[in-house]
Amino acid sequence: EIVLTQSPGTLSLPPGERATLSCRASRNINSDYLAWYQQKAGQAPRLVIYATSSRAAGIPDRFSGSGSGTDFTLTISRLEPEDIAVYFCHLSGDSPPHTFGQGTNLEIK
Amino acid sequence: EVRLVESGGGLVQPGGSLRLSCAASGFTFEGYAMNWVRQVPGKGLEWVSGFAWVSGSLRTGYAGSLKGRFTISRDDATNSLYLQMTSLRIEDTALYFCVKDLSGKGLGPFNIWGQGAMVSVSS
Numbered sequence: 001e002i003v004l005t006q007s008p009g010t011l012s013l014p015p016g017e018r019a020t021l022s023c024r025a026s027r028n029i030n031s032d033y034l035a036w037y038q039q040k041a042g043q044a045p046r047l048v049i050y051a052t053s054s055r056a057a058g059i060p061d062r063f064s065g066s067g068s069g070t071d072f073t074l075t076i077s078r079l080e081p082e083d084i085a086v087y088f089c090h091l092s093g094d095s096p097p098h099t100f101g102q103g104t105n106l107e108i109k
Numbered sequence: 110e111v112r113l114v115e116s117g118g119g120l121v122q123p124g125g126s127l128r129l130s131c132a133a134s135g136f137t138f139e140g141y142a143m144n145w146v147r148q149v150p151g152k153g154l155e156w157v158s159g160f161a162w163v164s165g166s167l168r169t170g171y172a173g174s175l176k177g178r179f180t181i182s183r184d185d186a187t188n189s190l191y192l193q194m195t196s197l198r199i200e201d202t203a204l205y206f207c208v209k210d211l212s213g214k215g216l217g218p219f220n221i222w223g224q225g226a227m228v229s230v231s232s
Contacts, residue, residue, distance in 0.1 A: 001173075035218035037154075044206060044222035045154065056220060088154055092217020097172045098144070098156035 002026050004089050006101035014109040019076040021104045023089030028069050033093035036065060036074045039103075040085045048087070049074060076106075084108050111135035111221050113207045118226030125197050129226050131190040131207030138188040140167060142215030145181065145192045147203040148225075157205070158192065161215025197230045204228075 003026040013019055023034070031052040037045035047056040049065035052072060062077040076083055089101040117129040129145070144159030158171045158181040169181050180193040190207055205228055209221035 033217060037219075044224055045219075046222070047211070047218055047220045050211060050218045050220075090154075090218055092219075097170070098146075098159070098217060100154040100156070102153045 001097070002029060002091060002099055004091055004099055004101035006087075006089055006104050008104060009102075010105040010107065012107040012109050013079055015079050015081060017079050019079055019083070019106060021074040021076075021087055021106070023067075023072045023074070023101050025070045025072070025091065029091055030093060031068050031072075033091055034065075034067065034072050035090045035092065037088045037090060038083075038085045039088065045088065079106075079108060081108050111209065113209060113221060113223035115205065115207050115223045115226035118205065118228050120229045120231065121197055122232050123197060123199060123230055125230070126193070126195045127197065127228060129192040129194070129205055129207075129228070131192075131223060133188045133190065133207075133209070136209070139185040141213045142167070142210040143183065143190045144208045144210065144215075144219065145190075146206045146208050146219070146222075147201075147228075148206065149203045155203075159210075159215060161210075163215075167215075194228070197228075199230050202228060202230045 005024045007022045034052045036049040038048045039045040053065045064075045066073050086103045088103045091099045112134045114132045121127050142160045145157040178196045182191045204225040206225045207223040208219040211220040
């Protein structure tokens with residue numbers, strides 16, 4: 001079973017800064033099946049990025065995704081206060097189980 | 110508007126059973142791949158079970174840790190998804206989300222989430 005490891009555990013940055021969140025897989029994965037979710041306090045997760053770099057409906061273009069092989073990145077180009085959330089990466093595909101990373105807590109200074 | 114509304118959560122004793130329901134609306138539910146994902150409050154996400162199209166058939170899958178205690182089912186006539194949970198353990202305490210697959214094939218990701226049903230297992 002593939003394990004997804006996210007880093008850092010917590011990221012604290014001021015508004016306007018660039019945030020870079022990492023998701024590393026324990027072995028090579030198909031980039032078509034790597035997604036990112038945003039979960040704000042008290043809410044259900046929301047799909048942000050799918051297939052490594054495709055933005056989900058309604059997601060601002062300051063969110064972008066990249067990566068291949070074992071290393072994947074979610075970048076928020078200019079942080080806004082509303083971006084405070086926990087971000088999870090997710091590996092899906094045709095072989096269950098689906099796997100989630102443990103999450104990165106994004107704080108705004 | 111696509112909506113998923115879970116129900117059936119509650120407090121149950123260890124060893125007990127519970128059935129979660131998810132009412133879906135706003136999309137063609139029949140044959141659509143659906144899943145259950147759970148989350149211990151303040152912790153990470155864990156995929157529980159789901160449907161996926163495999164070789165032309167809609168098949169079910171489960172997290173290995175469940176060891177046959179949970180059963181996913183659906184009623185396409187009423188646009189409903191279910192999760193029957195038996196032999197519940199304290200570690201099954203979590204918020205259970207009904208989630209919709211983006212493409213409907215079961216390959217993920219999950220583009221629509223319900224608000225969740227809380228299951229608490231305690232004596």
